[in-house]
Amino acid sequence: MSGSNPVSLYVHVPFCRSICHYCDFRRQIYRRETAQAWLDALEAELKETPRAESLETIYIGGGTPSALEEEELARLFSLLSPWAEHVKEYTMEINPETMRRPLGKLLRDYGINRISAGLQSVSPRLLKLTNRKAGKNETEAMAKMLREYGIDNLSLDLMYSMPDETIDDLSESIDFAVSLSPAHLSLYSLTIEENSVFGKQGVKAQEEDIEADRYEYIVRRLQELGYQQYEISNFAHPGKESIHNVNVWNYHDFIGIGYGAHGKDGDHRYTHADSLRAYLSDPLYRKVTPLTREERMFESLMMGMRLKCGMDRHLFQERFGKDVTEVYPRTIEKERKLGMIALSDDYLFCSDRGYFLLNSVLEEFLEEADL
Numbered sequence: 094m095s096g097s098n099p100v101s102l103y104v105h106v107p108f109c110r111s112i113c114h115y116c117d118f119r120r121q122i123y124r125r126e127t128a129q130a131w132l133d134a135l136e137a138e139l140k141e142t143p144r145a146e147s148l149e150t151i152y153i154g155g156g157t158p159s160a161l162e163e164e165e166l167a168r169l170f171s172l173l174s175p176w177a178e179h180v181k182e183y184t185m186e187i188n189p190e191t192m193r194r195p196l197g198k199l200l201r202d203y204g205i206n207r208i209s210a211g212l213q214s215v216s217p218r219l220l221k222l223t224n225r226k227a228g229k230n231e232t233e234a235m236a237k238m239l240r241e242y243g244i245d246n247l248s249l250d251l252m253y254s255m256p257d258e259t260i261d262d263l264s265e266s267i268d269f270a271v272s273l274s275p276a277h278l279s280l281y282s283l284t285i286e287e288n289s290v291f292g293k294q295g296v297k298a299q300e301e302d303i304e305a306d307r308y309e310y311i312v313r314r315l316q317e318l319g320y321q322q323y324e325i326s327n328f329a330h331p332g333k334e335s336i337h338n339v340n341v342w343n344y345h346d347f348i349g350i351g352y353g354a355h356g357k358d359g360d361h362r363y364t365h366a367d368s369l370r371a372y373l374s375d376p377l378y379r380k381v382t383p384l385t386r387e388e389r390m391f392e393s394l395m396m397g398m399r400l401k402c403g404m405d406r407h408l409f410q411e412r413f414g415k416d417v418t419e420v421y422p423r424t425i426e427k428e429r430k431l432g433m434i435a436l437s438d439d440y441l442f443c444s445d446r447g448y449f450l451l452n453s454v455l456e457e458f459l460e461e462a463d464l
């Protein structure tokens with residue numbers, strides 16, 4: 094890890110209490126013995142990972158971190174305590190049905206100050222279809238309990254473009270989510286992954302034009318409800334944007350700990366062993382993918398342009414010793430003339446139309462990058 098300057102730490106918890114039908118993440122059903130062995134492996138990995146003074150955020154994701162039992166979570170949090178001393182944002186993912194008072198106490202005692210919870214939909218029909226366990230009651234109870242323990246920085250995930258979903262399903266889900274006053278909302282369209290239950294059943298998501306209409310609706314509706322879009326799929330009250338994710342989109346280095354996590358360290362990316370069994374027997378194994386300078390320049394642009402404010406030109410210059418206009422002169426000129434992108438002194442960013450068609454804008458850059 095020499096020469097790196099990671100600002101974020103991601104820890105992946107690969108356990109869930111049930112499996113959602115759209116999911117192909119690295120996860121498996123929780124079992125106590127496996128969780129114990131996983132914690133041992135995680136401890137070994139953390140011991141060998143140099144602690145970064147520059148760390149601003151910790152994000153415990155999964156899987157479902159709250160699928161772990163109290164004593165396992167207490168061990169995980171105490172392993173992370175030395176890393177957490179100076180972080181500004183400490184997030185954990187929760188599924189609402191796993192919220193309980195002892196967990197609230199643990200979160201408060203260990204300084205977890207932001208919760209990202211999966212709601213996805215309030216439609217009982219869609220929850221059943223996707224095998225999600227929490228609806229309105231569980232999510233409302235979770236939000237209330239978190240606030241009792243002083244955790245007010247809540248993000249809710251919703252999903253759209255699910256099979257048979259109507260615009261009323263989506264609007265009801267958004268209105269319910271907003272009624273809980275979360276500081277942040279993430280809305281992702283359903284992707285059918287080959288290895289998910291849906292993929293194996295041959296389930297189809299909505300047509301692309303319906304998906305695009307839903308997206309337009311979401312952007313408009315959330316703006317009316319006081320949420321600012323700051324990334325393609327993310328909306329927040331002013332000042333409540335996810336610091337962790339913004340760091341990733343700004344292409345900063347981050348440490349990834351645990352099976353299923355990946356990290357970025359200067360000129361390479363890494364993942365861990367590709368099965369939990371392999372991770373348990375060698376938690377220090379890292380599969381490294383080197384990145385050329387051209388790849389890093391393109392990735393930096395691709396990630397930065399996801400942000401509504403755009404890609405930070407100063408960061409780009411600092412990293413690569415060149416202004417972005419020197420690297421992609423043809424595309425910048427062409428897309429500016431088409432009204433898809435614009436430049437300020439600080440940012441290269443998309444127009445409203447360009448933002449909506451971001452993938453095609455990025456394809457033009459990729460062509461010029463000639464990777």
Ligand code: SF4
Nearest residue numbers: 109112113116155156
């Ligand atoms: S979507 Fe989340 S909760 Fe559902 S199975 Fe996948 S990791 Fe687990």
